[in-house]
Amino acid sequence: MDERKPQTNLTGVDTRPLRQQIADALQSAILGGEMKPGEALVETEIASRLGVSRAPVREALQLLANSGLVETVPYRGTTVRALSPSDIEEVYSLRTVLETFALRRAMARDGAALVLELRAICDAMALHAAAGDWAKVSAEDERFHHTLIARADHRLLDHVWSEVHVRVRQIMALRNLQNDDSMTVVYNHFPILEAIEDGDGETARRRLADHIATAADLVASSDGAAEGAFATSDTDSALAAGR
């Protein structure tokens, strides 16, 4: 979201507050599939494992709770939020609403600039897809959608969308999609771009909505397994032991 770029080559220690670093670490652990839904996040354990006190851990957990990744109940603890089918439906339906709104607004503001950016992203995406580099394809896909939001020039929308997008990433982390499925999604971007270039907002929004719906269907029909393998206790004392 807001990263400060190093001016020279020496990276400098992160001067960011501990809560932020902890929150990032926990978030990537959850999004990376290292923690399964329902798993307990015990403050003392995280603190001692990271070599810090409980205070910043608590604040980090509160951050994650606000973005909906974990759930905290007073005096009972915080757990990784589980995803019900209705959760998935909610995330994708709201995402559709937000992104079509952003698209309408971005086109109204500066359609040409939007097209320029999206074109570059789509080209890069096609390139990486041809090379079979799905990680980079995914990254470009994310950039595509974030560009829509950013170009809407709407800070509040950006904030809300980020929250929803975290949930999208959580969902994708729990589902293992087939690459050839993703392929069809990738090529959905071009028709959207063409409609934008034609200035046909109505069509562009409809195609965008279909695109997101397709992704949602793909996710819904994929197996939500992703269990085992690299789930809980890898080496010695994973956070998980407890449950």
Next chain:
Amino acid sequence: MDERKPQTNLTGVDTRPLRQQIADALQSAILGGEMKPGEALVETEIASRLGVSRAPVREALQLLANSGLVETVPYRGTTVRALSPSDIEEVYSLRTVLETFALRRAMARDGAALVLELRAICDAMALHAAAGDWAKVSAEDERFHHTLIARADHRLLDHVWSEVHVRVRQIMALRNLQNDDSMTVVYNHFPILEAIEDGDGETARRRLADHIATAADLVASSDGAAEGAFATSDTDSALAAGR
């Protein structure tokens, strides 16, 4: 949001975590206009004034920061968030998007039930308007819009809308509207309701959007004065009385 009802007459002490009580107190102080935008919220001061430690105060401030009421910058402190004209535009435009989405969804789910609830609210609103009780009118207005959201049966939407709605309340707290202006807004609800009853979603959504736009225009053109008077430290324990 989630209140537990007492079973007998004895009210029972607040067993809610302190952070929640503190956050509520601060929020109503901000929304009540007792703290002006830009004003600093000093942790030690709040803590000593409320007779608690800094820890729960910090967590309460973090809660408020997430809802966008205050802004925290590391090592610099937290201040009441100021409202720029673009902020107002953003809040109302996003609110329009969310509520029209909710309306579409609520009608699709159970239009009859929606009509029933909204009808009762509108009637009550008209009654209070006739009696000149603007506080109750405002409360019914809020219920009207929240009913739209609740009937959409979409928890994530509810969560996001709540965040936006807090901002709406902050905006309204800073602007002193004329009652006769509000009057026109009040009667805007009926055409919306009628369109819903007719099952004409398209018209209902358009009227809802217009209704919100009207409210936004009213706010934008009103004077953003509301300054001074009882801004910072009036007597001694203003915050303390909170709850």
Next chain:
DNA sequence: GCCGTGTCGATTGTCGACAATCTGCGCGTC
């Protein structure tokens, strides 16, 4: 056997104290 009570272990909630960081001001140097 069932219900209410007491106790225990685990975890979170809260506290007071210390450390790190930012801002503003005064001082000396050029």
Next chain:
DNA sequence: GACGCGCAGATTGTCGACAATCGACACGGC
């Protein structure tokens, strides 16, 4: 006089310890 330096003061960030709460289990009375 302008610039850089360093020193305070204020405020937030972090820490370790203590208190409060919850769930589960065992115990005793009926």
